[in-house]
Amino acid sequence: MGRPPRHLPAARSVEHPLPSTEDVLRALVQVMGPLARLLLASGVDYTRLAAELKPLFIEQARLELLRSGQNATDSAISLLSGVHRKDVRAWRMQGLSSRIEKEVSISSRIFARWVQDPLYRDRRRRPRPLPRLGPAPSFDTLARSVTQDVHPYTALTELLRLGLVTVKTVKGRDIIVPHQEGFVPPAGSRDLLDLFGANLADHASAAVANLLGQPPRLEQSVFAEGVTPETAKELGELARKLWAQARSEMIAEATRRYEADKDRSDANCRVRFGAYYWAEDEAKDGSRSEGGAAVPRNHAGESAANGGGDED
Structure with missing residues (x-):
């Protein structure tokens, strides 16, 4: 007498309809x-990219199986991910991947304190130039207020390497002048690449959560089409101004709440709040019809991905 057939897993109820495969591929x-x-x-x-994506698909397939209450066997992972079973087995033998949490760099932490602490800001609430040494407010006291593990000279050297500050000599004193655009590492640097990965990953996480019907995350944008290059430039300047205001308020509030939460046992969450601005000449970038005429677009409005409003 043979074994009874296995019980099939219960079908997962889908509260929100998922986008079609073709629509997802088109968006991606x-x-x-x-x-x-x-x-x-x-x-x-x-x-090379396909080789790097293979373990990523395996890991995400494993997590999806676990989320749905199924056994994450090699066969199940292979079927869901499309990766050959022998590759899944090899991946499992080498050990499951673990996410490496990176500590926020000293340079970004110093800039955050510089932006939010009234002692180190000017009347326009911008980070003010500071004497390198001396009592507060100075760069020495600023750096020491952030960490006692890194000497202020080492922190200053790193900020200079990244081009985030300059040093001017005024009446024989070194004055540290911050980059007024904020913490923006130079093009091609590892620091900028780390920001690139972190920002896009969290932006994508918010958008995907909205698409999958999870509690809505803030993921919206304002767009305008059919404007001149001059207008695009001026709107870009406005975007930077608005971001500077929002950044200052968010850093101040996040710092206050971090100090209040840091000793609590449930302080396990992380958040990221960002903004971006992009402008392009669609005619020059190939956005033309087959006949060669520019596609007429004159519109301005607000866009939200799948109802992604403010998170409760």
Whole structure:
């Protein structure tokens, strides 16, 4: 007498309809355009990218199976991910991947304190130039208020390397002048690459959560089409101004709440709040109809991904 058949897993009820496969692929092709440009410029071809994506698909398939209450066997992972079973087995033998949490760099922490602490800001609430040494407010006291583990000279050296500050000599004293645009590491630096990965990953996480019907996250944008290059430039300047205001308020409130929460046992959450601005000449970038005429677009409005409003 044979074994009784296995019980089939209960079908998962879907409260919100999921987008079709073709629609998802079409959206991802649009997202991957700029990323493919970065990959090719950095010498990463399709074969290398596919090799790096294989363990990523395996890991996400395993997590999806666990979330749905199914056993994450090699066969189940292979079926869901599309990765050959022998590759899944090899991945499992080498050990499951673990996420490496990076500590926020000293340079970004110093800039955050510089922006939010009234002692180190000017009347316009911008980070003020500071004497390198001496009593507060000075760069020495600023750096020591952030960490006692790194000497202020070492922190200053790193900020200079990143081009985030300059040193001016006034009446024989070194004055540290911050970059007024905030913490923006130079192009091509590892610091900027780390920000790139973290920002895009969390932005994508918010958008995907909205698409999958999870509690709505803030993921909205304002757009305008059919404007002149001059208008695009001026709107970009406005965007920077609005971001500077929002950044200052968010850093101040996040710092206050961190100090209140840091000793609590349930202080396990992390948050990220960001903004971006992009402008392009669509005619020059190929956004033309087949006949060669520019596509007429005159519109301004607000966009939200799948109802992604303010998170409760």
